[in-house]
Amino acid sequence: MSATIIDGKAFAGTVREKVAGHVSRLKEEHGITPGLAVVLVGEDPASQVYVRSKGKMTVEVGMKSVEHKLDVETPEAELLALIDKLNNDPEIHGILVQLPLPKHLNEDLVINSIDPAKDVDGFHISNVGLLGTGQKSMVPCTPLGCLMMLRDHHGSLSGMDAVVIGRSNIVGKPMAQLLLGDSCTVTIAHSRTKDLADVVRRADIVVAAVGRPEMVPGDWIKEGATVIDVGINRIERDGKNKLVGDVDFDSCAARAGAITPVPGGVGPMTIACLLANTVTACCRANGLAEPEGLTA
Numbered sequence: 001m002s003a004t005i006i007d008g009k010a011f012a013g014t015v016r017e018k019v020a021g022h023v024s025r026l027k028e029e030h031g032i033t034p035g036l037a038v039v040l041v042g043e044d045p046a047s048q049v050y051v052r053s054k055g056k057m058t059v060e061v062g063m064k065s066v067e068h069k070l071d072v073e074t075p076e077a078e079l080l081a082l083i084d085k086l087n088n089d090p091e092i093h094g095i096l097v098q099l100p101l102p103k104h105l106n107e108d109l110v111i112n113s114i115d116p117a118k119d120v121d122g123f124h125i126s127n128v129g130l131l132g133t134g135q136k137s138m139v140p141c142t143p144l145g146c147l148m149m150l151r152d153h154h155g156s157l158s159g160m161d162a163v164v165i166g167r168s169n170i171v172g173k174p175m176a177q178l179l180l181g182d183s184c185t186v187t188i189a190h191s192r193t194k195d196l197a198d199v200v201r202r203a204d205i206v207v208a209a210v211g212r213p214e215m216v217p218g219d220w221i222k223e224g225a226t227v228i229d230v231g232i233n234r235i236e237r238d239g240k241n242k243l244v245g246d247v248d249f250d251s252c253a254a255r256a257g258a259i260t261p262v263p264g265g266v267g268p269m270t271i272a273c274l275l276a277n278t279v280t281a282c283c284r285a286n287g288l289a290e291p292e293g294l295t296a
Contacts, residue, residue, distance in 0.1 A: 218251025
C-alpha cells in the first residue's frame with residue numbers, strides 16, 4: 001500500500017481541541033458560552049446514537065448542549081413552534097434538526113424555518129445560496145470536514161483538478177462549491193456521467209459521495225491522487241457485517257497518494273465541524289472575529 005492514510009479520527013480530535021480553546025476564550029474574555037440545540041423527532045436508532053454523541057462532544061468542549069426529543073407523532077406546528085422559540089433564544093447559537101424526519105413532516109419547510117445564522121447544518125436555502133455565490137455562509141459539516149483535511153494535506157488546492165462523485169444537496173453540491181472557492185477546477189460526476197472512469201482518472205482530488213459500496217475501483221484513480229471517501233455503507237462479507245466506503249480501499253490505496261479510510265476518515269469530522277460551526281455562529285452573532293482554521 002503506497003498511499004498516505006489521512007486519519008480523520010485524529011484530525012477531528014485536533015479540531016475539537018481548537019474548538020475547546022475558542023470556547024474557553026469566549027467564556028473568559030466575553031462571558032459568552034456557545035450553545036447548541038439538537039432536535040430529535042421519533043426514535044430512529046441511528047439518529048439516537050448520533051444525537052447522544054453530539055451531546056457528549058458538545059459538553060466536552062465546554063459548550064452548552066440542549067436536546068429536545070419529540071414524539072414521532074409530533075404535529076408540524078408544534079415542531080415549528082419549538083424552532084421559533086430556539087431562533088429567539090439568545091443563549092442558543094446553533095440549531096440542528098436531526099434528519100430524517102417522520103414522513104408527515106415537511107423537511108424543507110422545517111429546515112427553512114431555522115434562522116439561517118443558527119443553521120449549523122448549512123442546509124437552509126439562504127446558506128445554500130450564499131455558499132453558491134461565494135459569500136459568507138454556514139457550511140454543511142461533512143464537506144467542510146473534507147475541505148479541512150484536503151487543506152491540511154496539500155496546503156494550497158489552487159489549480160488542482162477535482163472530481164466530486166455524487167450530486168446530493170448535503171455533500172456533493174456544497175463540496176463542489178467549496179473546492180471552487182479554493183480555486184480548483186471542479187467536475188460533478190454522478191451515476192449518469194458518460195465515461196465516468198475516464199472522468200475520475202484525470203482528477204488530482206477525488207471526493208466519492210455517491211452512496212454505493214466500493215463503487216470506485218483502483219484503476220479509476222490517477223497515480224498520486226488524493227481520495228476522500230465520504231461513503232459509509234454497511235455490507236455483509238464472509239458472514240459478517242462490515243463498514244465500507246464508496247471506493248474499494250485496497251485497490252485505490254495502491255495508486256493514490258493519500259486516502260481516507262472507512263471507518264475513521266470523513267465520519268469523525270462531521271461532528272467536529274458541527275462544533276466548529278456553532279462557535280463560528282456564536283462569534284458572528286456577537287460581532288467577534290471568527291475562529292481561524294475552523295471555517296471555509
